Amino acid sequence: MSTSSLPGGTHVLSGVESQHLRSFCTSESFSQSDLDTYAYLLQSGPLDDIRNDFSQRAQNGNSQEISGLDVARQSLAAIAYGPTKVPLFNYLLQLTILNPSSRTLYLDITRFLALEAKVPCDSLDLRSTSAFMYAISTKPYWDPEFAEIMLEADATVNRRIDYSSDGKKKTIDALKWFLQKGGDLDIKDGDGVTPRRIGTAVVRLVPGMSRLLNGNSNSGASSASSGPKL
Numbered sequence: 001m002s003t004s005s006l007p008g009g010t011h012v013l014s015g016v017e018s019q020h021l022r023s024f025c026t027s028e029s030f031s032q033s034d035l036d037t038y039a040y041l042l043q044s045g046p047l048d049d050i051r052n053d054f055s056q057r058a059q060n061g062n063s064q065e066i067s068g069l070d071v072a073r074q075s076l077a078a079i080a081y082g083p084t085k086v087p088l089f090n091y092l093l094q095l096t097i098l099n100p101s102s103r104t105l106y107l108d109i110t111r112f113l114a115l116e117a118k119v120p121c122d123s124l125d126l127r128s129t130s131a132f133m134y135a136i137s138t139k140p141y142w143d144p145e146f147a148e149i150m151l152e153a154d155a156t157v158n159r160r161i162d163y164s165s166d167g168k169k170k171t172i173d174a175l176k177w178f179l180q181k182g183g184d185l186d187i188k189d190g191d192g193v194t195p196r197r198i199g200t201a202v203v204r205l206v207p208g209m210s211r212l213l214n215g216n217s218n219s220g221a222s223s224a225s226s227g228p229k230l
Helices: 015-027 036-043 047-058 067-077 088-097 098-114 131-135 144-152 168-180 195-201 210-216
Strands: none
Touching: 015 098, 015 210, 036 067, 036 088, 036 098, 047 067, 047 098, 088 131, 088 144, 131 144, 144 168, 168 210
């Protein structure tokens, strides 16, 4: 399947269009040929080399129209690896799973880029999903430590959240964490489905879900992000 056959535009996807895109994104992944030298630098570090790279980008980007720091930040925010357009922080989150022995390095790199270098952290992949959203989605990730870094860097909380279940405790913990951070249970996806509706559907299967939903019925932000949703 190629990206040319996928629905285009910025409209909210639903039904067959949404399923088409989801199927593509779950069946495709990046390969070595999709990665550049910076991707390999992120894989192996060290952190000092990441710092030096950012400084060099900022120095080379200086002009009368825009600061070198802004050029460096935007060049990294524009990263989109592979057929599913994996952004910088989504890629770093994936590395924590692909190479868990280097997790500490990847978190340190993430903290530097997001909190010190202040690279925008809300870049979206082809599925309109940010690193923060993946970090609390429970499958394959449930990584509140990574999500906290994204929040500290002003990640948007209330975009579409996919609570695909990878175990009952993970689902409860992720939803509770989402609500504690100002998450809105009533954000609708393209098909009009909300986290509250998903939670209600599995109340009998997931102990504690009913109490969580009822106890936080007014939690979260008053409105959802205007960003694209599936």
